[in-house]
Amino acid sequence: MDFSSKLLENAVYEMSQLPGIGKRTALRLVLHLLKQPKEQTERLSNALLNLRSEIKFCENCHNISDVAVCEICANPKRDRSLVCVVEDIRDVMAIENTSQYKGLYHVLGGKISPMEGIGPQDLTIGSLVDKARKGEVKEFIFALSSTMEGDTTNFYIYKQLKGLDINTSTIARGIAVGDELEYADEVTLGRSILNRIPFEGSLKAN
Numbered sequence: 037m038d039f040s041s042k043l044l045e046n047a048v049y050e051m052s053q054l055p056g057i058g059k060r061t062a063l064r065l066v067l068h069l070l071k072q073p074k075e076q077t078e079r080l081s082n083a084l085l086n087l088r089s090e091i092k093f094c095e096n097c098h099n100i101s102d103v104a105v106c107e108i109c110a111n112p113k114r115d116r117s118l119v120c121v122v123e124d125i126r127d128v129m130a131i132e133n134t135s136q137y138k139g140l141y142h143v144l145g146g147k148i149s150p151m152e153g154i155g156p157q158d159l160t161i162g163s164l165v166d167k168a169r170k171g172e173v174k175e176f177i178f179a180l181s182s183t184m185e186g187d188t189t190n191f192y193i194y195k196q197l198k199g200l201d202i203n204t205s206t207i208a209r210g211i212a213v214g215d216e217l218e219y220a221d222e223v224t225l226g227r228s229i230l231n232r233i234p235f236e237g238s239l240k241a242n
């Protein structure tokens with residue numbers, strides 16, 4: 037792409053660094069912003085800057101939060117003996133939408149993926165094991181997507197928890213083909229949490 041303006045080129049370049057945004061889309065978005073009042077670009081820029089500078093991660097579950105302990109963890113009505121292990125905030129949002137789950141979460145921040153160079157130490161697995169050792173948690177529910185990375189991560193955590201007096205379960209498989217939790221419909225996802233199966237049983241079935 038030949039740009040008549042270095043300023044335009046820079047803006048398009050930065051926009052095109054976002055996932056799913058090619059150079060042409062980036063150009064369209066930037067030109068759109070230029071046509072709008074200047075305040076709109078300021079609001080967008082400020083929202084992103086504030087997000088980066090003020091965002092926190094809950095010290096208990098590692099979910100994105102505006103405060104040190106997120107609303108879910110701070111809620112005395114939630115069952116603290118039940119912890120659902122998920123990849124990121126999108127899964128928390130999907131499960132919360134079902135209104136079927138009253139436990140807490142543990143957000144891993146990703147899945148173990150040797151291909152992408154993501155190892156257990158890059159995730160919040162250490163903190164999960166510490167949590168397990170404290171004795172308050174009775175059951176961890178694995179709710180990662182049923183990909184090879186998801187399976188590897190579940191199994192790794194399962195092994196770390198061996199020897200502790202803690203149940204592990206997994207949500208019913210086949211909740212939706214294509215299988216990212218965020219795409220499963222609420223009724224199916226809610227049911228699969230209620231009808232979860234012991235993790236060890238799921239290993240034998242595979």
Ligand SMILES: [Zn+2]
Nearest residue numbers: 094097106109
């Ligand atoms: Zn939390």
